[in-house]
Structures are given as C-alpha cells and as structure tokens.
Amino acid sequence: MRIGYRTIKTAIGIPISVLAAQLLGISNFVSAGILTILCIQPSRKRSVLSAWHRFLACVVASLFAVIFFELISYNPVVIGIMMLFFIPVTVWLKVTPGITTSSVIILNMYGSGGVTSSFLIDQLLLIVVGIGTGLLINLYMPSLDKPLRRKQIELENNFQTILREFALYIRDKNENWDGKELNRSEELLQEAMSLVSLDKENHLLRTEHPYYDYFVMRRKQFELLQKMLPLVTKLPETDAISIEIAAFFEKLSDAVHPGNTAVLFLDELDRLRESFDQEDLPETHDVFITRANLFRLLHEMEDYLVLKKKFKESDVPVGKSIKKRPR
Template sequence: MKIGYRTIKTAIGTPVAISIAQLFGVTNFVTAGILTILCIQPSRKKSFLSAWHRFFACVLAILFSFIFFETLGYNTLAVGLMLLAFIPTAVFFKITPGIATSSVITLNLYSAASMSVGFILDQFLLIIVGIGTALLLNLYMPSLDKDLKEKQDKLEINFKIILNEIAIYIRNKNVSWDGKEITETEEVLEVAEDLVERDRENHLLRNKHPYRDYFKMRTRQFELLQRMLPLVSKLPNKDSISEKIAVFFDDLSESVQPENTAELFLDELEQLRKDFNQEELPDTREEFETRANLYRLLTEIEDYLLIKKKYKKSDIKGRTGNKNIKN
C-alpha cells in the first residue's frame, strides 16, 4: 500500500501543531491538530483557499458565539440557534469549507462557558498555529512531471495500437483484438486531466501548463477514434480504396512520434479523396452505403489530423512547436 504525500504531511503536521500549541500554554491545544488535519490539501492553491475559508469562518464563529452565548446563555439551545444563523451566513460568504473547523472553535467556547479576552486570544492562537502549520507543510508539493510523462507515453503506445488494429481489421476483418486499449486510454486521459489540474494549482504564477494542450488534443482525437470504429466495421472485405485506407492507418500508427507532421498526412488524405472520387458510381444500395461510410471515415480522419494541426505548430521547414505534443 502506497502512502501519499498528503497522509505524510498530516502525520507530521498534526503532532507538530499540537506541540506548538502546548508550548504556548493554550487550552484545548488539540484543536490546533484538528485545524491542521482539515487544512492539508492536495495542492498549494487549494491549501491557501482552505486556510482563508477556515480563518474567516473561525473569526465569524467567534463573533456569532459571543452574540448568542452572552445573550441566551451557555446552553444547547443557544448552540443550535447560533448554528442556525451562522451556517447560512457562511454559505452566503462562500466559506462553507470552514464550517466544520469553526464548529470546533464554537464548541471550545461553549465548553469554557466564558468569553474572556484571554480565552478568545487562545482560540485565535490555535487558529494561527493549526492553519499556519498546514500552510507551511503545503509549500512543498512533489513534482508531477514524471507522472505526466508516463501518461503521455502510455497514450502514445495506445494510440499506435488502436490505429494499427484499425488497419488490420480493414484488411482481413480480424476480430481477435479485445479493445482493452480503448478502456485504458479513457482511464489514462481521466487521470491525466486530474494531474494537470493539480500541477497547475501547485504553480500559482504560471498561466499555461506544458501538458494541458497535449492531453486536451489527445482527448479530442480519441473521441474521433471511437467514432471511426463503427465506420471501419462497415467497410467491404476487398476494395482498392479500403486497402489504401488501411495503408494510411498503418502509416498514421507509425507516425505517433514528434518528427512526423499532420500536413504530410493531410496531403496524402487529399490524394485518397481524389482516388475515391474517381471510383465508379455504386450500383446497389449496399455499395452506396459502403461508399457513404468510406466518405464519413475520411472526414473523421481529416478532423483527427486537423486537431493535431490546431494544437501543434508545423515541424516542416524549420517551424517548431511544443515538444510535448506529438503527431
């Protein structure tokens, strides 16, 4: 079982926060540990937002507690009414993540049955220690570049296999492929999207992410590959155009590498269209439907290539593009 960084930070931060609170001699020092647990987040951005929500909510809770407890007394009815007023207010200010944290402070005040200046200062110290410890720990976030590169490499392999299997099927209607790469690709894209978002939130001053466009491009291309599969299954067993399309998919499979360019394949696709238009007109309904499916397939392939062209600059004649984005 793998232990994540968030678990390690929680295990370190909780006792540290409690120890610091004890050193300051504040009451309810375990509250500092609870605040640290609640503030440990998977990214720097979420950590800062979490800290702000919880600090604001705690300050608001202290104010509401003072009003309700000092007015109605330290009893359970006052606690209920206080929460009835506080929670909608927290929702209004969009600090709902801080409700649980502030409830701990509220219960501390309730159990103390006192709202002295000294005790309120104790609570503020607990808030600062607990939230501050979590923020310091969350300044360190492990790099996700290795994980993102692994997802990229896996996608490249799967795309090659899918394109190659399409070519094989067009030639001999081979149905032995189990299609596991389709499911794997869906999972990889989903995980990669989450990793990119987390990595973006760990770099608060970086506007663009080097892998974001790549995975966005692959997601759109994968959608087109899924739409191609039913069309491929309807192609005839023996047909000159079908064989040329099979060769095209073979070449496309081998081209899932940086040095290949979409422009070259778009030119080849244009030639395929010309060959397609030179074919004799269909005589039967079945031949007409086959021809229509071939035309739709060529359109899907063109869209597949145009997506790549949109996200990556041409590599032809010295023009360079994003190194992370491949054909």
C-alpha cells in the same frame, strides 16, 4: 497499500501544530491538531482558500460565541440557537468550509465557562497555529509531470494500436482485437484531465498548463476514432483503394507522437482522394457501401489530422513530402 502525500502531510502536521501550541502555552492545544487535519488539501490553491475560509469562519465564530454565551448563558441549548444564526452567516460570507473548524473554537469557548481577553488571544493563537501549520505543510506539492508524461505515453501507444487494428481489419478483416485500448484510452483521458486540473491548482500564478491543450486535442481525436470504428467494421469488400487506406492507417500508427507531422499525412490524404476519384464507379451494392464508408472514413481522418495540425507548430520543414511506402 500505498500511503498518499496527504496522509504523510497529516502525520507530519499534527505533531508540529500540537507541539507549537504546547510551547506557546495555548489551552486546548490538542485542538491545533484538529485544525491542521482540516486544512490539509489536495492542492495549493485549495489549501490557501481553505485556510482563508477557516480563519474567517473562526473569527466570526468567536464573535458569535462571546455574544451568545456572555449575553445569554453557557447552556447546550444556546449552542444550538447560536448555530441557527451562525451557519447562515457563513453561507452569506461564502466560507461554509470553515463551519467544522469554527465549531472547535465554539466548543472550546463553551468549555471555558467564561470569555476573557486573554482567552480570546489564546484562541486566536490556536487558530493561527492550527491553520498556519496546515497551510505551510501543504505548500509542498509533488510535481505531476512524471505521471502526466506516463499517461501521455500510454495513450499514444493505445492510439497506435487502435490505428493499426483499423488497418488490419480493412485489409484482412481481422477480428481478433478485443478493443480494450478504446476503453483504456477513455479512462486515461479522464485521469489525465483530473491531474492537469490538480496541477494547475498547485501553481497559483500560472493560468496555462503545458499538458492541457495536448489532452484536449487527444480527447477530440479519440472521439473521431470512436466514430471511425463502425465505418471500419462496415466494409463488405476489399479493393485496391481499401488496401491503400489500410497502408495509410499503418503509417499513421507509426507516427503517433507528441510532435506535429500532420501536414505530411494531410498531403498523403489528398493523394488518396485523387486515387479515390479515379476509381471506376461501383458495380455492386457491396462495393457501393464499401466506397461510401471509405469516403466517410477519409473525411473523419482529415478532421483527426487537422486537430493535430492546429495543436502546435509543425515539425516538418516546408516543402518536405512523404515518400510513398512500398506495398
């Protein structure tokens, strides 16, 4: 069983906040640990927002407690009546995450049996220590570059396999592939985008993320690969142009990487189209269906390559072209 960073932070933060509250002589010092638990969040941005919401909610709760308990009475029924007014106010102030935290302060003030200025200062210190400790502990966030890089590598390996299997089916009608790379790629894209969103929240002053555009581009390419699959599986015949397109898929499979060499394959695609135009007209229905699906396949592949071409500056020197692969 793996212990996550939030668990480790909680285990560290609770004793620190409780000890700090004890050293400051705060009554109900154990409540500092509760406030710290509630402030440990998955990202820096959420932690800062959480700290602000909880601090403001606690201040408002203190004011409500003074008004209701001192003007009415210290009675459990009064707690319920006060919450009927307090919760709508937190909704209006947009600090509803602080309701749970502020409830700790309300119950502390109820348990005191009487509110004095020294007790209010005591509770303010409790809020600062509890929430502040959680905020400081949460400022450290592990880098997500390594897990994102691992997902990038695995995704590219899957793309290579998918393209290679397309080539095998076009050429040999190979039906041994179980398609697991398609399902796994979809999972990887979802996981990666979640990590990217989390990592963006860990950098409060950064609006862009180096992996965001990459995985958005790969998601669009993956959708095109999904559209290609039924076209690949509906090729009744195997002719000369089919063999050329299969070879093209193989070369493309070998070139799946973070760089941008799409311009080379777009040039190759244009040459394939020229070969396509020079073929004799189909004489049978099966040949017609094959040609029609191959033509659509070339169109989808062009969209696939254009996405990569637009993603970043080309890594290919101007004037360079693909050498024809021996077949």
